[in-house]
Each structure stands twice: as structure tokens, then as C-alpha cells.
Amino acid sequence: xxxxPSDAIGQFEGRQCMNRAAAAxxxxxxxxxxxxxxxxxxxxVESGFRVQEVATADEAxxxxxxxxxxxxxxxxxxxxxx
Numbered sequence: 664x665x666x667x668p669s670d671a672i673g674q675f676e677g678r679q680c681m682n683r684a685a686a687a688x689x690x691x692x693x694x695x696x697x698x699x700x701x702x703x704x705x706x707x708v709e710s711g712f713r714v715q716e717v718a719t720a721d722e723a724x725x726x727x728x729x730x731x732x733x734x735x736x737x738x739x740x741x742x743x744x745x
Contacts, residue, residue, distance in 0.1 A: 689713045689731075693723045693738040703737065 690707055694700035695718045707714045715731070717723050720742055727733055 688734045689715070690735045690737050691723060691726060691731075691733045692716045693718070693720065693736070693742065695719065695739060695742055699739075707737075 690712045692700060692704055692707070692714055694703065694716070697718075700716050700718070704714045704716050712735075715726060715733075717726055723736070723738070
């Protein structure tokens with residue numbers, strides 16, 4: 664995997680830094696398929712991001728208009744029409 668033990672330590676420390684940086688990032692996840700939404704949200708949370716999940720474009724717009732902090736919009740590109 665890594666050439667030297669110190670490389671592995673550097674990778675681990677780098678991951679911790681990324682997780683701390685990610686914790687400051689708020690992601691709005693818009694996905695209508697529950698299994699996909701759960702999988703993506705789990706991956707993002709495990710990486711340290713704060714995630715808010717909604718299932719429709721209308722819900723996403725309401726959430727954004729509420730004044731909630733959204734740094735990243737992660738959305739399905741084939742949502743059904745509302």
C-alpha cells in the first residue's frame with residue numbers, strides 16, 4: 664500500500680484534516696430515491712460533512728429560502744416534475 668510507515672501516518676493525518684475541514688461544509692442533498700439518498704448521505708457524513716436531505720426540488724427551494732446555510736448543493740439530475 665504505502666512505501667514506508669511514515670507515509671501511512673501522513674495519509675491518516677491528512678484524512679483527519681480533511682474531516683475537520685469538511686465539518687465546516689453544509690451539503691444539501693436532493694434525491695428522491697431513498698436508498699441512493701441514504702448511501703450518499705452516509706458517505707458524506709462519514710467524510711465529515713454536515714448533510715441535510717430532501718426528496719424534491721420544492722423541498723430544496725423551501726430549505727434554501729428558509730435562510731439555512733448551504734455550501735454545496737448535491738442533486739439528482741433526473742428528479743420528477745413537482
